[in-house]
Amino acid sequence: MVLLVSVTPIEDELIIAVDKALPEIRDEYLAAGDAWKPHDLVPWDDGRNYAFLGGEDFTEADITVDPVVGHGLVLGLLTKDHLPSLHRLMAQHHPIESDWGRMVGHWTAEENRHAIALRDHVVVSRTFDVEKLELWRLEAVTRGYKQYEASIIDYGIVDQIAMLVFHEALSADYFSRLADYADKAAGTPTGLVETLRKIAFDDDLQKRTWLEFFPVLLDVNEENAKAIILEQARKVTPIGAETAAGLEESERIVHAAGIGTPEGDRAVIEGILAKWDLTL
Template sequence: MTGTTEKHDLGIMTYLAPVVADNLDRHLSLTKEWFPHQFVPWSEGSNFDGPLGGDPWEPGQSRLSEHARASMIVGLLGEDNLPSYFFTILSAHGNDGAWAEWVRQWCAEEARHSVVLRDYLHTTRAVDPIALERARMAHMANGYVNAHEGDGVLRTIMMLSMSELQARVVHRNTGMLSNDPICDRIMARLAADENLHMIFYRNLVEAALEIDPEDAMVALCDVITVFGGPAQQIPDFTALSDQFKKAGVYTSRIHIDSVINPYVRHLRLLDRTDLGPAGRKAQDRIGRYVNRIELACRRFESMRQDPQPQTN
């Protein structure tokens, strides 16, 4: 990070500090205390092989569909790597004041998610526990590399606002498609948390747009047009994501309809008129990106509805 970027970050953080404090108070007034152990069907559990001499895991023991397992593994590994996110964000935001208080609150709430997901998956024998633990070790050993590290705190905030929205959608769809009411209840609880987290970060983005619309629009363009979310750094992410794409947990259509378009509309990114040359260029690029993704989705859907005959 350059000295100029650090100076700009300090200015942004100073301007946003009261917004962070206000939104932290708002968040604490809305968030609900809940306990992971109350969501887990402990009576279904049994010992695994190893020191306790239980039964080894076998694929047939899982009552979850393959796509639900894949989606929950991705979600759990993302939550497991919170120490890396915590370090990355605090390095940008500082270790004192409202910023630090929020990051600690956020990470504590997200940690509940990893607890309930792992306990559910282990108790119901939904996944191979040895493979899951090895994936956790590999993911945490690799850490988390912020794609916008060095680009300033603003892009980190924007990335998080979109990541939380994406997580809300994935959690909710995973639960509804799991064919397990207990899983559905867990994922709905997680989605409710992620929604509040998304609103917190999105409110900061709105404030940044009012403080400096030009710079904020350029930053948003950088984030939106390459957004994939931190889960992409999970081991075997491509293979896992293919499973829940096929099942409709998270597809390109869902990405544009449930994440990109609502985000762009809420922030009125394509309607702003208070921009200079760089901001207007970024605004135009966002609009073209949205149109391009929409067109690609329509083409793909058309091909699925009207498949071309195969020739030898």
């Protein structure tokens, strides 16, 4: 059963405008995409069985990557694990069979590809305690992203699009910086840098695609749309936030390397807002 939330007349106008613009934006998005295959970039020969299949379980001695790379993967992966709840927020106003449903579905598939790729690297190269990471994953997915009663009612089409613009912008910046760091760090597994750059490319393309809807939204009701866009810009959370408890060390290590810092995130968001003369 598809849950369709009741909407206001203005929301109806916004949805109609987005639906009209959607086919062209979606076609450009699909044409610009990079249909890469995560399994091509994972160093499978580096892997070995865990104890259940007669091998050895993870120990701290297995870690050969730079701490920034290892903890950076944790924060990025747990954020990608929020996929189900992000999809829920984006899909609530349209049937899955609609153009919007297919667009969101394609975006969902790409985000899932990112999570698969990152987890495969962690498991094969043993860059982090996989049992601890699994417990965090369970906590993150159970907790969800922006999972509270008001989100199902108050998140209209402008909220949804603005949320993804800012989320993808921060994610693209995060994975690009992590890739640059990993490229120079000792012990980085084969294929990881290219994987991180592929994810950064996808996220940047997604950011630019959702941004294409901003002029459409502003044409319907500029004052209302700008207010919501600014509200979402102020609500956006850092990569790794709203996932699991106990990540303070990971955040400290990654931020100390200049990746996903509050100052950097603010600069990314302000760069987007400046086009419409908005400031945080």
